Amino acid sequence: MIPIDGLPVLTAAEMRAAELAAMVGDVTEATLMDRAGAAIARAVARLAAGREILVLCGPGNNGGDGYIAAAMLRRQGLPVRVAASEAPRSDGARRAAALWDGAVEPLVQAKPAPILLDALFGTGLSRPLDHSVQQALCRLASAAWLRIAVDLPSGVATDDGKLLGEMPRFDVTLALGAVKPSHVLQPAASLMGQVRLLDIGVSTESQAHILARPGLPEPNATSHKYSRGMVAVVAGSMSGASELAALAALRAGAGYVLHLASAGPSGPASLHAVVRRGYAADALSEERIGAIVIGPGLGRDGDASERLNAALVSGRPLVVDGDALRLVQIEALAEHDGSKILTPHGGEFTHLFGKTADDKLSATRRAARQSGAVVVHKGADTVIAAPDGRAILCPEASPWLSTAGTGDVLAGAIGAMLAAGLEPFRAAEAGVWLHAQAARACGKAFIADDLADALSAVRG
Ligand SMILES: NC(=O)C1=CN([C@@H]2O[C@H](COP(=O)(O)OP(=O)(O)OC[C@H]3O[C@@H](n4cnc5c(N)ncnc54)[C@H](OP(=O)(O)O)[C@@H]3O)[C@@H](O)[C@H]2O)[C@@H](O)CC1
Ligand SMILES: [K+]
Missing domain, CATH: 3.40.50.10260 (YjeF N-terminal domain)
Known part of the structure; x- marks a missing residue:
């Protein structure tokens, strides 16, 4: 057996x-x-x-x-x-x-x-x-x-x-x-x-x-904060969600996490390790950014659309989550010529790719081909697919993950893996694995903040 x-x-x-x-x-x-x-x-x-x-x-x-x-x-x-x-x-x-x-x-x-x-x-x-x-x-x-x-x-x-x-x-x-x-x-x-x-x-x-323990990026004697991976989290109207993504990116191992918020520095003073700046579109074209995480708490107003467009034209590697999945057009995604990972749950997936009678594996593979992105189709049975047909099926995740903010944590963890240099499919796999392990380590009735904190320990 x-x-x-x-x-x-x-x-x-x-x-x-x-x-x-x-x-x-x-x-x-x-x-x-x-x-x-x-x-x-x-x-x-x-x-x-x-x-x-x-x-x-x-x-x-x-x-x-x-x-x-x-x-x-x-x-x-x-x-x-x-x-x-x-x-x-x-x-x-x-x-x-x-x-x-x-x-x-x-x-x-x-x-x-x-x-x-x-x-x-x-x-x-x-x-x-x-x-x-x-x-x-x-x-x-x-x-x-x-x-x-x-x-x-x-x-x-x-x-x-x-x-x-x-x-x-x-x-x-x-x-x-x-x-x-x-x-x-x-x-x-x-x-x-x-x-x-x-x-x-x-x-x-x-x-x-089937999902298995992936190879995780490890620092060595020559590593510095940028080589460990710089993640820029674009905030919006609900900064709690983007704060969670930023915390998760750090806990998953990113070397530098930049939180770009509307009104300059914000957030709980306890998160000293997150670098906070006011949002400006040109901040996203910074060459050292290894991944932009956009969507958690972004909102869906005009500002949100503008930020999403700036992220798309930056050409930097992208993790597109939450509200950004409601705003983004497939055609615009296909034109972004950098690495990209989409992390829709079932509702966001249907909104983006339409209703389908296909099974989840086929539907996710089709979505990845169509968008040119790695698609992490979330749920109790998360399926990850790459445009080239590779796919990973994840065994049942902890039902306690069904609480607010856990998706933001996943987006941050994937962002950290992408920024560390893993190719998008492997970054998505590593982020999903870390997230599932963290949920297991948290036991029952945890909150998203606990989940983000647990990422450090489960890296092993
Ligand atoms: N192939 C190999 O080399 C090896 C295969 N192996 C084993 O074989 C299994 C697959 O075998 P299988 O293809 O015979 O299918 P199986 O599931 O036994 O049933 C099909 C039969 O049921 C019928 N039927 C269907 N639905 C029905 C229903 N609701 N109510 C009533 N009848 C229904 C259907 O006839 P139908 O009426 O659809 O024409 C057909 O007669 C596989 O899971 C593994 O265990 C291993 O031994 C290793 C080597
Ligand atoms: K059986």
Whole structure:
């Protein structure tokens, strides 16, 4: 059972292609299914610790994995029963079912067991479960002590995180061969429990990966405040938000943070490390600025638009957040020829790029291509995409992040990474990782100021 940090993410079609590519020489679909069944049996034996296991098998190859695992668990002397929603339909499932020498109970009449192994449907699910199957799954899951899903919980679409109907909550999901988008996209991800990968010897490559600890810029003996990264935070009508971004940039490791406010020096006296100046458009073209953070507390009035335009024409690397995402035009962004990172939440994303039926990964990739910017599409399942197609999917973030000011902290942290010289995609990744780690370190009911302060410690 492999933790999923940093692993490639494959859609159902990409996984199928990877499996086909793996079937060379004497490796057949049966070989892969046997490997999957054996890996599942090993994992389940460890998790079940001797308790009775009920394996639910569907008609396709997900069911096939279930029959193989059941047969292996029984050979190990563990108490196992099998219940099926219908007879096997695929060749793989028929072969696997023939290897199970016990009884097969009808799913709707099956009695619960402490360990539930759901092998009803995986990547081949094409429509909602029949009502009776869904009811049986929910009934057996609610009576179980531990619920384990094979590849994906049955009822989850593979590529977009959608639920095709009412679903029970699982404790462990054993992804086979590769992580799929729904293992991290919401709402599906919140029902999966711990997601672990089982290796079945299929080589998987993808431009999309799960977030992992990134390389963070570190100072050395020759570093000075400008080489560590100079961040200019453009303030507006609500200076608290831009103050938070400035604090976060410092705490994330920036060497110099300039806060450009409307009416000259402002803000709490405790923040001595932030350099405060009155805003002037020509201050933004200063060559040493490694990143301009614009948007937190900017407002949406004429002054705000003017500042945004000045930031765009400065050509300096940009982090565009909050109010600036409501003011900016995609065309103007595409014309800015420096590095740029947009950090929209769902509402800002729709405002900028329009409503779409696409899944979050595809929509974010399209937005990055269209704007020429790295897009950090925030949420419980943040997706980062670059114009060249690279993407990072982030596992569920702390729900306590849903409080005012946490977005400002993220913008500041990303600004610090950009100013330190990371390329925009890596800067976004590093900022998002630091932010998630800081949230974890803060525990519950923290405020955005705590989150910004925690960034220093989680840099490690
Ligand atoms: N390929 C490989 O090499 C390997 C694959 N592996 C495993 O295979 C899984 C993918 O297998 P799969 O493609 O057979 O899909 P699976 O999810 O079992 O179900 C498809 C079947 O269900 C049917 N069906 C769909 N929706 C339905 C519904 N709501 N209600 C009722 N029926 C429904 C659908 O038929 P349909 O009616 O749509 O034509 C079809 O018969 C994958 O997740 C992994 O576990 C591993 O063993 C490693 C090697
Ligand atoms: K399943």
